[in-house]
Amino acid sequence: MIRTAAGGAIRRYGAFTIGFLLLAAPARAEPTQAEIGAIRAACSSDYRAHCADVPPGGSAALACLRQNLASLSPGCQSAVNATSSAPPSGAAAEAPAAASTAPPATTAAPQPAHESFRHLSFREEFAVIGAECAPDYRALCRGVPPGEGRVVACLHNNAAGLSKGCKAALMEARP
Incomplete structure (x- = not known):
């Protein structure tokens, strides 16, 4: 076991990190x-x-x-x-x-609005979505890979469906 000043944080978030990564992995036959x-x-x-x-x-x-x-x-x-x-x-x-x-409509997928937010490292993004936004992430942004602010941008794009706790966590994450 690793013993550091941040050792408590490592142990505390270790299991959650593994679970989060499993949720972030795409399931079979899901849309892009x-x-x-x-x-x-x-x-x-x-x-x-x-x-x-x-x-x-x-x-x-x-x-x-x-x-x-x-x-x-x-x-x-x-x-x-x-x-x-x-x-x-x-x-x-x-x-x-x-x-x-009619020929099939070719609609360009809207780009995530993460350009207006600072890019977050995986660790920073993980801290934001942690316990407060995990259910919102699973419901609204399941296929979005974490890192570079993508999950935060997805949650912002789906602000109407977010829980109050997740909205508060996102407001704290703004630069």
């Missing part, structure tokens, strides 16, 4: 960050209309959008169909014919 950005940009009103009772940002939200594919807007249908994992069987057949004749 570009696909997630395209879905967020194209599907916000469709999500509110059809999936408001499903927590945002996870596989359940994507599954809900896929289940309601036939009633989604054409742009949202294109974004959902573009995800790397295949839609449920028959879902593409239920899409309106107009959406299938």
Whole structure:
């Protein structure tokens, strides 16, 4: 065991760090960050209309959008169909014919707004998201790799869905 002045902090955060890294590792068949950005940009009103009772940002939200594919807007249908994992069987057949004749929309994924925040090291970012923002991270930013302020930027981009404790922690992290 390492004995240093910061030894208590090392022991205290060691188990949490391992758990956090496991959560940050992408699971199989999850959409890419570009696909997630395209879905967020194209599907916000469709999500509110059809999936408001499903927590945002996870596989359940994507599954809900896929289940309601036939009633989604054409742009949202294109974004959902573009995800790397295949839609449920028959879902593409239920899409309106107009959406299938139009060329697929190529929506550039919005870039994270981390340019307005100072770049944080992994350790600094970990301290910010620690206990206060871990549930928010898992729900809203699961596929975002930590470091360089990416997780903090993702949490800021999803400020409407954050817990009060996480909002307070993010305000303290501002330069």
